Amino acid sequence: MFKVLVTRKIMQPAIDLLNKYCNVEINPYDRPMTRTELLEAIKDKDAVLAQIVDKVDKEFFDNAPNVKIVANFGVGYDNVDLAEATKRGVYITNTPDVLTNATAELAWALLFAAARRIVEADRFTRAQSKNWGPNLFLGKGITGKTLGVIGAGRIGQAFARMSKGFNMKILYYNTTRKEEFEKELNAQFVNLETLLKESDFISLHVPLNEKTRHLIGERELSMMKTTAILINTARGPVVDEKALVKALKERRIFAAGLDVYEKEPEYEKELATLDNVVMLPHIGSATEESRTDMALLAASNIVDFIEGKIPRTLLNKDVLK
Numbered sequence: 001m002f003k004v005l006v007t008r009k010i011m012q013p014a015i016d017l018l019n020k021y022c023n024v025e026i027n028p029y030d031r032p033m034t035r036t037e038l039l040e041a042i043k044d045k046d047a048v049l050a051q052i053v054d055k056v057d058k059e060f061f062d063n064a065p066n067v068k069i070v071a072n073f074g075v076g077y078d079n080v081d082l083a084e085a086t087k088r089g090v091y092i093t094n095t096p097d098v099l100t101n102a103t104a105e106l107a108w109a110l111l112f113a114a115a116r117r118i119v120e121a122d123r124f125t126r127a128q129s130k131n132w133g134p135n136l137f138l139g140k141g142i143t144g145k146t147l148g149v150i151g152a153g154r155i156g157q158a159f160a161r162m163s164k165g166f167n168m169k170i171l172y173y174n175t176t177r178k179e180e181f182e183k184e185l186n187a188q189f190v191n192l193e194t195l196l197k198e199s200d201f202i203s204l205h206v207p208l209n210e211k212t213r214h215l216i217g218e219r220e221l222s223m224m225k226t227t228a229i230l231i232n233t234a235r236g237p238v239v240d241e242k243a244l245v246k247a248l249k250e251r252r253i254f255a256a257g258l259d260v261y262e263k264e265p266e267y268e269k270e271l272a273t274l275d276n277v278v279m280l281p282h283i284g285s286a287t288e289e290s291r292t293d294m295a296l297l298a299a300s301n302i303v304d305f306i307e308g309k310i311p312r313t314l315l316n317k318d319v320l321k
């Protein structure tokens with residue numbers, strides 16, 4: 001029977017589906033598998049349902065001679081060496097769309113929390129009984145401001161769409177123009193510099209690759225308004241974290257909202273000492289609905305493969321050639 005490794009326990013409906021078609025082994029621990037555990041467990045497997053923290057590289061494939069498909073539990077696949085997989089004829093799939101709204105919603109949660117200083121105010125309220133004051137926790141208004149979207153793909157566009165009630169001007173920067181998106185939201189396609197200089201809120205939605213690594217560094221942060229707020233729900237290395245700490249400390253920007261970090265699960269320790277940053281532990285897609293759909297989609301890709309069909313969200317289509 002087809003042997004599958006699930007590298008972290010996921011929602012039960014997906015396990016039930018896999019059980020109908022394969023022999024399923026699941027990481028028994030409530031933590032990611034160590035590299036040694038992972039390399040050992042994949043030795044006899046035909047498929048792996050992997051997490052984005054699992055590095056799927058040359059060493060991985062060398063240790064998994066039978067593996068035919070890796071279903072990544074996430075839309076981002078910067079953990080996977082796609083070219084190496086294709087070279088070896090291994091199918092790689094991801095989980096697009098089913099996490100788009102959850103991640104866009106979380107970007108808004110961070111935007112609101114950073115703009116209105118929600119986390120700081122919550123800590124303050126718990127610590128003492130002081131209340132209303134004309135200057136207590138002044139934040140930044142949102143309605144009518146300028147929203148800058150970097151990476152107007154599925155999540156970036158959904159994020160922008162959610163601004164409808166706030167009457168915002170939308171600027172976007174992307175590798176290609178998105179004319180339907182422009183028409184729908186009256187969004188303006190601008191270069192990165194213009195977006196950085198003119199936006200009140202800047203939200204990152206690009207994938208991590210060699211072109212987007214440190215897309216936001218010291219130079220870019222210095223172009224932003226001193227009142228601006230930066231939101232990152234994309235991938236940590238898109239932002240130079242050391243430069244961000246410096247900008248936040250020196251109040252060169254107003255605040256940041258982060259779901260992702262440069263060296264997860266680690267982050268620049270100084271971040272945690274700053275009151276103008278809201279920090280989350282990479283929970284962009286963490287809703288019950290989204291995680292269930294992601295698990296089912298990842299499992300369905302494996303089932304598609306077993307049934308001889310093209311997996312529904314196959315990334316490396318060249319593998320079919």
Ligand code: NAP
Nearest residue numbers: 076151152153154155174175176206207211233234284285
């Ligand atoms: P997507 O639909 O592929 O959108 C990515 C967009 O970025 C595309 O419009 C793409 O342009 C654009 N882009 C790529 N490289 C660029 C560059 N160098 N400069 C400017 N724009 C660039 O992907 P998605 O589904 O929206 O997901 C986006 C990313 O969010 C994922 O890759 C993942 O890393 C991250 N994510 C994080 C979480 C979380 O838990 N925090 C959850 C889900 C996703 P083209 O259309 O021209 O290719």
